[in-house]
Every structure is written in C-alpha cells, then in structure tokens.
Amino acid sequence: MSQYQENATVTRVEQLTEKNYRLTFESPLIAGVCKPGQFVMIRTSIGQDPLLRRPFSVHQVLGESQIQIYFKEVGRGTTLLAHAKVGDAYSIFGPLGRGFKINTGGPSILVGGGLGIAPLLLLLKENCRLKKTFDNDLVILGGRSRAEVEPLLEDFKQYGVTVRVATDDGSLGYQGYVTDILKASQVTGDSTVYGCGPELMLAGLAKICKEVGVACQVSVESVMACGMGACLGCSRPDKKGSYIHVCLNGPVFDAEKLEWNM
Amino acid sequence: MSQYQENATVTRVEQLTEKNYRLTFESPLIAGVCKPGQFVMIRTSIGQDPLLRRPFSVHQVLGESQIQIYFKEVGRGTTLLAHAKVGDAYSIFGPLGRGFKINTGGPSILVGGGLGIAPLLLLLKENCRLKKTFDNDLVILGGRSRAEVEPLLEDFKQYGVTVRVATDDGSLGYQGYVTDILKASQVTGDSTVYGCGPELMLAGLAKICKEVGVACQVSVESVMACGMGACLGCSRPDKKGSYIHVCLNGPVFDAEKLEWNM
Amino acid sequence: MEYVKSSGDSFADMQVNIGSLQLKNPVMTASGTFGYAREFENLMNLQRLGAVIVKGISLNPRPGNPPPRIVETSCGMLNAIGLQNVGVDRFIKEKMNYLAGLNVPVIVNILGDSIAEYEEITSRLQGVPGVAGIEVNISCPNVKKGGVAFGTDPKMAAAVTAAVKGKSTVPVMVKLSPNVSDIATIALAVEDAGADSVSLINTLIGMAVDLKTRRPALANIIGGLSGPAIKPVALRMVYEVAKKVSIPIIGVGGIETAEDALEFMLAGATAVQIGTANFVNPRASEDVVDGLAAYVVKEKLSSIRSMIGQLNLA
Amino acid sequence: MEYVKSSGDSFADMQVNIGSLQLKNPVMTASGTFGYAREFENLMNLQRLGAVIVKGISLNPRPGNPPPRIVETSCGMLNAIGLQNVGVDRFIKEKMNYLAGLNVPVIVNILGDSIAEYEEITSRLQGVPGVAGIEVNISCPNVKKGGVAFGTDPKMAAAVTAAVKGKSTVPVMVKLSPNVSDIATIALAVEDAGADSVSLINTLIGMAVDLKTRRPALANIIGGLSGPAIKPVALRMVYEVAKKVSIPIIGVGGIETAEDALEFMLAGATAVQIGTANFVNPRASEDVVDGLAAYVVKEKLSSIRSMIGQLNLA
Numbered sequence A, B: 001m002s003q004y005q006e007n008a009t010v011t012r013v014e015q016l017t018e019k020n021y022r023l024t025f026e027s028p029l030i031a032g033v034c035k036p037g038q039f040v041m042i043r044t045s046i047g048q049d050p051l052l053r054r055p056f057s058v059h060q061v062l063g064e065s066q067i068q069i070y071f072k073e074v075g076r077g078t079t080l081l082a083h084a085k086v087g088d089a090y091s092i093f094g095p096l097g098r099g100f101k102i103n104t105g106g107p108s109i110l111v112g113g114g115l116g117i118a119p120l121l122l123l124l125k126e127n128c129r130l131k132k133t134f135d136n137d138l139v140i141l142g143g144r145s146r147a148e149v150e151p152l153l154e155d156f157k158q159y160g161v162t163v164r165v166a167t168d169d170g171s172l173g174y175q176g177y178v179t180d181i182l183k184a185s186q187v188t189g190d191s192t193v194y195g196c197g198p199e200l201m202l203a204g205l206a207k208i209c210k211e212v213g214v215a216c217q218v219s220v221e222s223v224m225a226c227g228m229g230a231c232l233g234c235s236r237p238d239k240k241g242s243y244i245h246v247c248l249n250g251p252v253f254d255a256e257k258l259e260w261n262m
Numbered sequence C, D: 001m002e003y004v005k006s007s008g009d010s011f012a013d014m015q016v017n018i019g020s021l022q023l024k025n026p027v028m029t030a031s032g033t034f035g036y037a038r039e040f041e042n043l044m045n046l047q048r049l050g051a052v053i054v055k056g057i058s059l060n061p062r063p064g065n066p067p068p069r070i071v072e073t074s075c076g077m078l079n080a081i082g083l084q085n086v087g088v089d090r091f092i093k094e095k096m097n098y099l100a101g102l103n104v105p106v107i108v109n110i111l112g113d114s115i116a117e118y119e120e121i122t123s124r125l126q127g128v129p130g131v132a133g134i135e136v137n138i139s140c141p142n143v144k145k146g147g148v149a150f151g152t153d154p155k156m157a158a159a160v161t162a163a164v165k166g167k168s169t170v171p172v173m174v175k176l177s178p179n180v181s182d183i184a185t186i187a188l189a190v191e192d193a194g195a196d197s198v199s200l201i202n203t204l205i206g207m208a209v210d211l212k213t214r215r216p217a218l219a220n221i222i223g224g225l226s227g228p229a230i231k232p233v234a235l236r237m238v239y240e241v242a243k244k245v246s247i248p249i250i251g252v253g254g255i256e257t258a259e260d261a262l263e264f265m266l267a268g269a270t271a272v273q274i275g276t277a278n279f280v281n282p283r284a285s286e287d288v289v290d291g292l293a294a295y296v297v298k299e300k301l302s303s304i305r306s307m308i309g310q311l312n313l314a
Ligand SMILES: Cc1cc2nc3c(=O)[nH]c(=O)nc-3n(C[C@H](O)[C@H](O)[C@H](O)COP(=O)(O)OP(=O)(O)OC[C@H]3O[C@@H](n4cnc5c(N)ncnc54)[C@H](O)[C@@H]3O)c2cc1C
Pocket: A039, A050, A054, A055, A056, A057, A058, A069, A070, A071, A072, A073, A074, A075, A076, A077, A078, A079, A115, A118, A119, A220, A221, A222, A223, A224, A251, D212
C-alpha cells in the first residue's frame, strides 16, 4: 500500500452552491494510486489553528496527476479551504483507508446523500471501467434541494448509467429520500449497493439491504486526528461489541458489520 | 482622547523591498484623529494563531480616511500581513500612545533607521504644516543598504526639507551611521531631534543630544499584548529606577528620561 | 433585563447572583487584563459589564518584574508582570473614584505574601464607595512558608480565606490556582472557610525559551499561561469543582466568545471572566454580553441562569 | 553521526545517552501518537528515529472508550482513547517482530491499575528481542487507592517505579503526569526509587463542551490535552525537574519542530518525544532529526549534547 505526503497546488476552484466547493489539486503521487472510497488528510492552515488535518474523500482523479475533493463549508477548516485560490499549495497525504470493493458480478447501485455524493463519482468511473456491462446499474443522488444535486448531475450522467434524484423539497427529481427510490427500484439478489451520506441515510440503506438480502457497502465518517491508524481516535462500535477504526478498517464497511442506531 | 476599533479594508499593497511592505487601509475613524508617533494594533490572523495583535506606527495619513503602515516581514504576524490583498479586511484599533511633541520654535532634525523610518513621514508632514519655516530642518534616513531607503526617499523629499542618507554598505549616501551624519551637522541649541530606529541607534542619538544639549524625543519599541495600558507587559526601566510603559507613556519619550544600555 | 442588540426589541433575563452580589449579567473582566477599566472607555461601553475586576492590589506598591514580561505562545501568552500595582492606598485614592462612577460592581483583586497583608488590604477596602466585592488571588507565594503558593495547600488557602472573610463586609470570591493535583479539595477548603464564591482558573505556570539568545523568553524565567490554549483545563476544573461545592463558581480561562462563556456555564459556572481576550479584542467582554443575550432570545431561555450546570451527561 | 540532508556532505554528532541506552539521536515518538510505528512506514523513514515508543500496553487487552474519543481545541486536542490496546501477549506476538526489524530501539510504554499488573507486564517483556527499554505511564488510576493516579502521589509513584525496576533488565523511563502541584517532588521520588530516566509531560487533564448538543464533546467527559497549547507547561516542568534530578530527562509536550526540541534541550532535556505533531505532519519526527542535525552543523556544535541544560540565565 503506497501513501504519500505532497505539497499539492490548487489548479481549479469551483463554487458549486453557496456552501459547496470543489477543489482540484496537482497531486501526482496520490493521484497515481488512489482508489474509490479512499480519502486524504489536508492541512487547512499554515499556522496551528486549526491544528489537525481534515479528512476528505477523493472525489475524482483527473488525468494522471490531479485529484479533486468536493466539500461543504461547515467550520473553520472548510472555510479556509473555501478561500483557496489557484496556485495556493496545501499539504495533503493519502490515499488512506479501505475503499469500495467493486463487485463486477452483478448490478451496482450507488446511493449518495448530500456531501456523501463526493466519493461516488470516482467509484462510478472505476465501476464502469471494470465492468463489462452496466445496463442495470443505477445511481441515486439525494440532497436537500436542487442546488445541492444539480451541479454534479452531468458529471455522473456522462458515464451512461441511469441517474435518479431525490430532494427533500422536491425541487429536483423525486420529493423524498434516496432510500424511497431504492425501495421502489428492482433490486436483484446479485446487486451491490454502495452508499455514502448522512448516518441516518446509511442506517436506512443497511436496513433495506438486509431485508432484501443484497450486499451493502457504506462509507462512514468519524472525527479523526491522524487518519492512519495511529491515534485510535476514530473508533466506532461494531456488531460484535468491540470497536473498529474508521480510518484504518474503513471508511467503507460492509453495512452488516456495523452497529446502527436508528 | 479618541480611540476606535474598525474593520479596515486594504486599499493598496506595496512591496518596497524584498521584505518591506507598505499597506494602505481605509480606516476613517482612526485616520481622523491620529498624530505623528502614535501607533495602531492590528490583528494579523482570522484564527487564534498568532493570537495577539501587532503594533505598527502610523506611517502616513492619506486624505480624510486612509492610514498607512510601513513594515518589515520578520515573523508570523508580519508574514500574514505581507500576504494581504486589496479588499481584505483587518481589525485595527488606535490611535494609541503618546506621539511626538512638535517643537515649532527651532529646527527639527528627524532621524530614522531601518523600519524606524515609518513614523517619521507623518511627523514630517505635521512638522511642515505647523511650522512657519523649515529651512534649517533636516531629515536623516539610514538603512543597511540602498534598497532599504531609496523607495521612501521621494516621499520625504516632497516636503522640501533637506534629506540625507546613510547606509551601512555605502550603496546610497554616506557610508556609516545616521549618528555620524548628525554629529557632523550644525545643530543649534534650540533644535529638537526626533528619532526612531534600532535601540543602539537611539542610544547613540540620546548620547549625542545630551552632549550637545539639545532636546531629543525617541520612539521606542517593546513587546506588547494590549497596546493600551491594560496588561502592564510593555515595561521599560526609566532613569529613576522604576518602570514606564511603552504603550501608555510612550512610544515617544524624552530620551533623557530613559535608561540606555550601550 | 439586557437589551438584545441583534434581535430587534427583545430583552433577555441575564441576571445572576454571586451570593449576595446581584449582577445584571454574568460577564466580568478578569484581573490584570483590564487595567482599572478606564483604559477601555473609548473602545467599549463599560456600563454593559456585569462586573469589573481590577488588577491585583497589594498593601504596598510593587514595581513589577523587569522586561521582557510577556511572550506569545501557541494560542496563548505567558506573563510575568510581577504583580505591579500602585498599592491599596493609591488605588483607593486614584482609581476608585472613576470606577465607582461607572455604576458597575467593582471587585477588587487582592494579593499578599502573608495572611496579615491580605487582612490589612481587606480592612482598608471596607467602606470604600464602589467596592462591591473582593477577589482573593491565592496563587501568590506565602513568604512565611518558604514561598509555597497559598493556593496549592488546602490549609493555607482556607486560612487566607477565613482571614479575609473576617475583615470583609462585602462578598469574598477566592480565585483558585490551577497548578494543583486536586483543585476540588482546595475549593472545598475555601468554601468551608467561608468563601462566598470561587473563581477559576488563574494562569498555568509555564515557560518559553528564546532559541536565538538561548535565554528564557521572560526575564522572570517562568510566567503565567493564559488564553484559548488553557480553556480545556479551565473547563475541566470548573466541572470538577461544580460537582463538589455549592457556592457559585466563576469560570475563567480562554474565554473569547459567548459560546465559550455558555460552555463554562453548562459546566457549572454562574458567571465568567474575560481575560486575555480583552487584548485581542478590546470589545470582547461587551461582545460576550451581546452574544449571551442573543442566545437567551434565540433559544427562548427563561433566563441565562437556566444554563448553569445543565450539561447533559445522559 | 547523523548525515545532514540540507547541508551538503556534513555529518553531525547527534548521539545521546539515556542511562545505558545509547540513541543515535535524541528524537523519539511519543506513546499513543505513533501506533506501533508501522502505520508511518510509507510516509517517513522509520530508521531515522532515535527510538520508537509504542502505544501503552496493559496486561490484558483493553477495548478503550466509546466515541467520540477526540476533539480539537485551540492549538491542541483532547483525547480519551481509554488506553485501548491488544494486551502485552498479543503485542509481543503481533507487533514486536516488525518493530525489532527496524533496528531502532523500541521502548514499550506500559500501564496498569495495580502495582502487580505493572510488575507482570514488565516480566513478560523481559528478553523479548527488540525491547530496549520500558516507559512507565504512571498517569493511570490506582484502583486499590480509590482511583487516585499513581503519578500524583510521590509514594505511589516511587512504589511503581521500584516494582518495575525490580523486574526489568532493560532501562526504565518513568513518564510523569503534569496534573500535580509539584512535579519535581515526584521526579525526585522516582529517581530515588531507581528510575533510569524520566519523561515529561503526559497530557494535562481537560474537557470540552459541545454547545449544540449541550453535552461533553468526549464520551468520557474528560480527556488529555496535548499539542502546541501545552508546550509552555511542558517546558517549565522540564526546567523545574532538571534543577532537581540528575537522571536524564526526556521532554514531551507540543514539540513540532527542531526549534521546539532545542528549546527543551536548553531547558534540560537530553532527548525529546514527538506526539501530536505526528498527526499534523506524519514526517514530523524525521523533520526534527533533520533540523537538529542542520542546527549542529550551522552552529558548529561539537555535538547536540552540548545544548543540554545550557539555558543562559545570566
Ligand atoms: C473519511 C472521511 C471523508 C470525508 N469526506 C468528505 C468529503 O468528501 N466532503 C466533505 O464535505 N466532507 C467530508 N468529510 C467531513 C469533513 O472531514 C468535515 O466536514 C470537516 O472535517 C469539517 O472541518 P471544519 O474545520 O470545517 O469543521 P469543524 O470546525 O471541525 O466543525 C464545525 C462544525 O461542523 C460539524 N461537523 C464536523 N464534521 C462534519 C460533517 N462531516 N458534516 C457536518 N458537520 C460536521 C462539527 O461538529 C462542528 O459543529 C469526510 C470525513 C471523513 C471522516
């Protein structure tokens, strides 16, 4: 497993909604090795405040040497990142964690909610590269409203897979939850559901998939200090009553291995 | 005494040498009341690192509403300021401290070394505004080399007062110290010497002026936390064996009141 | 009732009681960080404060330490002012007039190197118009006990407290030192000795080195650490003391914003003091008052008091 | 001799001795912040380290605390990992092989809730290839003494030290808790009890509150504060202890850069540990080695040892 720390230069800044941004970095070493579902740790300040790095999923790998993150401004670190300018350099290390294991044997159903959409684009690309056919594949994207989903729609549609949308307020696509769409879809037993999004959505996915009896991989979050298994800070209870570590054992897990609070 | 805290927008950024910068702020309240030799406290970060504000002399007041500082990049706070861009806002409060008391009754001799040049430009302007004649006035500017002095020369010369220059390496003007020039100059007993610069230079000025018997006001520095007399951190021994506070009793003092280590 | 600037014509019930001392809001300024208040008159509205705590006063004037007295550290600062002050008599003569005119309770922080000195200062402050309370700084060395700080020994802490209480007609707040193994024991000792409230924390003892000169960054070598860096220690100590004592607690240490103040109140503080933040933002204490009032309105609290000790541990 | 990357073909004498333990340079990684070293193998050159100190090991496996276990604070972080570890036997079986292969001295940090437990872990570690030393974490609660931390009482601290020394054939480093009134007394007690060196400081006890949920930010309520915020406290304690003990001192607390490390050495540390900085910059410890070597060359020091305790107090 290769990991690198690089000083990555920002090559593009996109503000997709009021609070959502997409940054492209020239980060050739990391770009060369990262897999869907893996993440990177980014230092957001030059000083000591905020002190710790922030974890972000790899959203896309562009060409040979660029990686993208897609993030929401929620606090001090992401606010600093939101002010990034082309040419600024950030210390990034990664790729970290275990990503999605793409099941090439049956249909793929990618379900993303809110910022959970971030890792699915790289996953979809790899999915389409690895699989012979993806006629029965499905992407379900959810968000609070149109603004949160629309800017990314074309990026997903370009792969030719069916994309469905759910928004809380119905301003785009179906009014309701991504899980509603999943429930209403034809899901064959050889399918794999890949999910990323808010905890409640993932718990819902896990439940549906268990009932229907299909495999479900979810990418979960946790507070992190190191991102690489050194601090043991990112623990999360597993089904067996002990702790797993999101950065090392995840962030992608088989949903059935985790403990879900609904 | 009026003091204000304002969110001041940068209107101009000038890099005068490799490490020396001049920033212009739209800061109408402070601009309206500040006097030569006074200073302002500027918050250099949006976060908590660096935590404390940094003190800077008011270099110029432009028009009704703008103030300028002239500074050298020496550490974390000044590095952040050196990266200021037009449109950025900084929290500034001031004006603080006691400035120069302009003696209109005799010749003025302004002596600045290195960054100590900063407050002298506003002083010269006020000097020329208040005095009937300044034929015998003199400005002596010193620095390590040409680059440190030249960019400011025209700003001083515009007032029509004689300006002499000393550089350590002789790359501009006299090779040597500003104190050498002072010693070689005709100084009448009714003159006032106004000095700002490195501690050693000020100690030299104080000594010469005492010998010659002319008044000498110097602007000194100190580490500061509050800049306004609240923390008692900026103490400095005085002649009487007790402490004065640079921010409140100064930064400008009669040189004879201070204790000089040579 | 505190008028809420940011929310139209709303008023918020911000009153808190520190024993018999009624404060219109829970925001005080910490000793040594607010001079004698006058320094801030141009930069904020002093009338908005719940109380002003002035720079520590000793019996006789103290010159303080040689410079450098302060040095910045990561998210904090060290100070070794050396308790410079004009002494109790000049304080009363030169500073109290202005302070009394503010119509804000003035709490006088006192210090000494013997119990007799604490007693004498307290006596001299009695009956002085405007003096609403006394804060006893027990982080000072007890000269008679070889320089061990009063605040690190429960017995000495109790003895100072009892002595000051014996001479004081105004409420006595005892300011605890964080440089101890078990702050709750000290808090209990001073409560038993009659303290009307405890304030915590004073500064942590720290040090900085200047690598260029290979000298200590402070002339005094060691100094007191304050600012956001120490907030987690202060919060923990407030929480620990709140579990043990029943007198009001005043939280101090790294408070910059109303959010910080609310965290201390949840942990058990009845009021707070703003220290180092006054240097970073001279309007910090007023901003905290505004922020607390806005919070009361936004969260529809019956009063700010309903936050005290309400940390949810379930 | 350490090769100096940044200064051409220079070499710097970086060797230091911690009692009988010779280190090729004074830079170690702090327990709990470097996993079992392997985690960092892709991001730095582990061979460059003076020593590796591994995550604290107990007799039996410990699951650790429920999440959230960490929260960021101003220039620092709080952790309440709860001493999660695989237990001494699995540690030896699963982790020591890799570590022994590094050719870097491995110091095993141990913890227990009774003296007997400390003794037993020590015994099991004897003769294990690669184990070059033991670091005794005495910040743990002594279950038999009502949960008071071993490290806050000189007698208990001495007792643990003596017990571990009695079973150990490798040098014993005792890691002191900063949550005490007088750290020098504890240091003297463990020195008298036979400690070969002392490391300080462990984390300060702190707390954070999440205002949105009105809950403690850590499930464990309190946690250990680390990072640049605590550096002034750590430096002061190293300085205080250095004045009292004659065994080597290892400085820990907020060290991020070679400059920080040099400041600790001036204050009296023979070596340093890099903790939280490993999270911020996984190459931090190697960067400190590089920086120290460059300093030795630039300042023309005969060796890095010539910095130890050389703070100029004149
Ligand atoms: C493996 C992993 C991958 C991630 N990938 C992405 C990604 O691709 N895009 C992205 O936008 N985020 C992602 N996150 C979340 C991201 O790391 C956080 O949003 C970020 O750390 C917040 O930093 P901050 O300094 O802005 O907020 P802070 O100042 O640390 O926190 C501000 C407030 O936001 C809250 N907060 C913290 N994290 C989150 C969160 N995840 N969602 C909502 N509120 C939060 C905090 O509780 C706090 O109240 C990922 C997290 C993990 C663990």
